[in-house]
Amino acid sequence: MPHPKDFFAVNAHDLRGFLDVLQCLYSLWLSAPKPPTREIRDRSAESSLSVAFPLVTPAYRLQATEDVRDASVVFGSSAAVPYDTIHDAFLAHVGMPTELVAIVDHGGDSMTYRELERLSGRLSAWLRSNGVGQGARVFLLIERSIAQIVAILAVLRAGAAYLSISESPFATLVPVAVLPHDSAYIIYTSGTTGRPKGVIVSHSNVCNLLCLSPGNLGIRPGTRVSQLLNVAFDMCAWEILGCLMNGGTLHLRGPHRQDWINVLKTVDVVISTPSILEQHDPADYPNIRVVATAGEPCPQSLADRWAQRAIPTPNNAVYILDAEMRPVPRGMPGIMWAGGRGVCMGYLNRPDLTRDKFLRDPFLVQGGMMYNTGDIGKLQEGGQLIHLGRVDDQVKIKGFRVELDGVTAAVRACPGIESACALLIGQDLWAFYSPTCVPTEEIRTTVVASQPYYAVPCKYHALSVMPLTT
Known part of the structure; x- marks a missing residue:
């Protein structure tokens, strides 16, 4: 039986899981002469093994399912969320005895929480008087500025959801739709198919993440927080809303x-x-005490x-499941599903994609939805989550499966x-890298030392600057 060279370096927890699989396979092979089949391919060879059974013992599957249900939240404890909406959390800091500064722009202009409340309230009233309310969507075409923050809060206080398109490449591709009442904002991504996907994020999602530790990043009145990211990027909401809600x-x-x-040398928290x-x-930045990435x-x-x-x-879960939505053996890789209050409302105007990616959560007693992240991972003993790569980053080269993340590393x-x-372009595995001063032969020698021959790039391309997500 072929196995990874470091197989016997696994811990006892992983080894027990492997033995559970063997026990299950042997007993099923002996008891079922003509089982139905499904194919499981060995990653290290082209030979395949056909089995038709869940690869854990019934006792383990029952225990694994009960463990998930008992824990309810795999990685975060249950906690009460203090606010129902984003603007409720913001307003809680307006009437504090000390006048708090809410925003400072790069030119040195600033605005206090009271001033921000007053201006956003006036704009919110104007929006409502013009028919903008629950279920509506407001497009924001405003550059990074204090005015942009005022507009975001005004839309939320009106009960609508915002979609900032000031730097979005999908501005002309957004269809019109009425949104669920709890919607806070929409973020568009290109998607793996090239068709833009609008993700609807609710007030409940945001409040659960940003009002509780550690999602609030320890932000307290007066904590200085960076706003670095493109407003069309989903993490930008963590910067803006996470700061003003705390x-x-x-x-x-x-x-x-x-x-x-200048911003990095000033702030306490960076996202x-x-x-x-x-x-x-x-x-270079001794002032920074919290980094979220x-x-x-x-x-x-x-x-x-x-x-x-x-x-x-808190209030979030991660499950490691097989293709049939069952908990995998101890220490074995599977697909990572996210559950709990952090799961968003689905894709805008894409019921087909929402049905594929968002399913009813069978593990939480109180119900809810869970989301297929597309990540591959495993749970170690003690609940530590190990991320192993992406489902869609796995490619086939010369008949072998190759993880592009591993080649990149x-x-x-x-x-x-x-x-x-690392990218597969046609039938060729390419490696793009920066800076340009490193000789290609040195890179190849390093890769050959850790990768099998079929996972060694055949083409190398140096870039003066690597394109970044901002």
Whole structure:
């Protein structure tokens, strides 16, 4: 039986799971002479093994299901959310005895919470008088500024949802629709098929994440928070709303690189993507005490540079399931499904896609929905989640399955490489990297040392600057 070279380095928890699988297979083979079949392919060879059974014992499956139901939330404890809407959380900080500064722009202009409440309230009243209310959607075409923040709060206070298209490439592709009453905002993504997808995010989703620790990132009245990201990017809402719902002061960056540096040297809390953080040295910003990152895979080396540990958010769950929606054996990889109050409302005007990705959560007693993240992972003993890659990043090269994330990591491991990306273009595996000064042969030598021959890129292309998600 072929196996990974480091198989016997697994811990006892993973080994028990593997033994459960073997026990189940042997007993089923002996008891069923002509079982129905489904194909499971060995990742290390083209030979296939046909089985038709759940690969865990009935006792383990019952225990795994009960464990999920008993825990209710796999990674975060249950907690009461103090506010029902985003603007309720914001208004709670308006009447505080100390006059709090809400926003500071890159030119030094500022606005207090009282001023922001007054202006957003006036604009909200005007919107309502013109028929904008629950279920409506308001397009915001405003550059990064204090006025943009005023408009966002005004729309929310009117009961509508906002869609900021000031920097979105999908502005002309957005269909008109009436939204559910709890909708707060819509974020568009290109999607794996190239067709834009509008994700509807509710007040409940936002309040559960941003009003509770650790999702609120320890933001308190007076905490200085960065606003660096493109307003069309989903993490931008974490910056803006997470700050104003907890009494922080939002610092808006300007258009130039020095503006980014000025903000980073000022704030206490930074929310950004890994590729942006890679360009900066934590030692240059001793003022920063909290960093939150998402949107891209985060290399372990980057995480080690910026932070020591991460804490799960309350009222949320992560399940590791097989293709038949059953808990997988201990330590075995499966598809990661997200459950709990953080699951959003689905895709705008895409009921087909919503049905595929959002299913009723069978593990939570109180019900709800769960979402197929498309990630592959496993749970270690003690509940630690290990991310193994993406379902859609797995490709076939010369008949072998290859994880592009693994090839990317191998290229990035070469000394001198700052950014890398592996792509399958046609039948060729390409490696894109920066900076340009690293010789191709050095990169290839590094990759060959850790990857099988079929996972070694045949073409290399140096980039002066790696395109980033902002």
